[in-house]
Amino acid sequence: MGEYKVSLIVPCYNIDSIDFKEVNPFYNMVESIVNQSFGIENIEVLFVDDCSTDNTKSVLNDLSEKYPSFHPIFLEKNSGRPSIPRNVGIDNASSDYIMFLDQDDFMDSECVEKLYDEITCNDVDFVKSNYSIVMGNNVLNYDTGKNERLVIKPKSEDMIYLVSHFIWGSIYNRDFLNKYSIRFPDTQAEDNLFLSKCYNFTEKDIISLNDYYSIKYTANNNNSLSHSFDLKQIDDYENIFEETTDSFIEYNQSNKFVSLNIERYIIILIGSLLRSNESFKIKKSMVKIIKKYILKFGKYDVSLPLKWNIFSFLIKHEFSFVIHISSKIINTLFENPLFIRLFRNNDYDN
Numbered sequence: 001m002g003e004y005k006v007s008l009i010v011p012c013y014n015i016d017s018i019d020f021k022e023v024n025p026f027y028n029m030v031e032s033i034v035n036q037s038f039g040i041e042n043i044e045v046l047f048v049d050d051c052s053t054d055n056t057k058s059v060l061n062d063l064s065e066k067y068p069s070f071h072p073i074f075l076e077k078n079s080g081r082p083s084i085p086r087n088v089g090i091d092n093a094s095s096d097y098i099m100f101l102d103q104d105d106f107m108d109s110e111c112v113e114k115l116y117d118e119i120t121c122n123d124v125d126f127v128k129s130n131y132s133i134v135m136g137n138n139v140l141n142y143d144t145g146k147n148e149r150l151v152i153k154p155k156s157e158d159m160i161y162l163v164s165h166f167i168w169g170s171i172y173n174r175d176f177l178n179k180y181s182i183r184f185p186d187t188q189a190e191d192n193l194f195l196s197k198c199y200n201f202t203e204k205d206i207i208s209l210n211d212y213y214s215i216k217y218t219a220n221n222n223n224s225l226s227h228s229f230d231l232k233q234i235d236d237y238e239n240i241f242e243e244t245t246d247s248f249i250e251y252n253q254s255n256k257f258v259s260l261n262i263e264r265y266i267i268i269l270i271g272s273l274l275r276s277n278e279s280f281k282i283k284k285s286m287v288k289i290i291k292k293y294i295l296k297f298g299k300y301d302v303s304l305p306l307k308w309n310i311f312s313f314l315i316k317h318e319f320s321f322v323i324h325i326s327s328k329i330i331n332t333l334f335e336n337p338l339f340i341r342l343f344r345n346n347d348y349d350n
Helices: 025-034 056-066 083-092 111-122 157-161 174-179 190-201 222-226 231-250 255-274 280-296 306-316 320-333 337-343
Strands: 006-012 043-049 070-074 097-100 126-135 138-141 149-152 170-173 206-218
Touching: 006 025, 006 083, 006 111, 043 056, 043 083, 056 070, 070 083, 083 097, 097 111, 097 174, 111 126, 111 170, 111 206, 149 157, 157 206, 157 255, 170 174, 190 231, 231 255, 231 280, 255 280, 255 306, 255 320, 280 306, 280 320, 306 320
Parallel strands: 006 043, 006 097, 043 070, 126 206
Antiparallel strands: 097 170, 126 138, 126 170, 149 206
């Protein structure tokens, strides 16, 4: 299409005002882009600013002067989520291939090169890779259950080995996204609906580099650890998860893949409930919303880890007070790194 081989889309908001205990990872993220073995001159970097209120505009303009392939886009109205900035980025991309990165994460130096080589040499719609979670001095590698390079047939049971719930660490054919109008919904859990359309619509093999940890996902900032979920967010999650699960069933995804995603959605819903600081009255409403999802898809072979199965039982029987007290205890402990390791693992990561 244009002079660039890959368009990398980075939603931004108040990058100069994020409360981090150490170095603002935005600048580590920029460095990881500049140091790509693929060559920064081959990467169109679209920083889409969601109407920041701090010095973000000046920072992005300075970067664009320093690096000609950096192109800031400034939205006139704040959307409050990365969905609209990502969609604007897709619509403004000039290359054949699309990648995404968040403002506080960073890429391995060979990330773009490896993913670009895979998608161009194998003529597929998208390629995925694995990621690590950074928490202070700890780095946790995500375990897919099959940590090797996989070529997966669409709709097959092997799709259970996909790193299925994040859109970064992947590369997408822009024509494929446009053909099926695959964009992000303006709601919570936007990655899930975007990816479900990719999984449902592709007719080509899916390449998943499960042995390549291309992205380091930053989880050691105050926002990541102490984020509290409100009633609307829980409702948005449930609606997206229900729509996504229904789509997997409609497009005849394997029962194992459907069950695995139901398990993950239940865990995310319960985890979000437990991390909420809302009142007991609000949490009672949250319990009813999550109960709806659990009961609707309870016929599938869902096998939750013990700690989540206990909370699922409490929700199904609406023991809201027990959940409310548990939530208060969890939120008190959530700054403890050992406790975070228990709740930020392969069972639950949102």
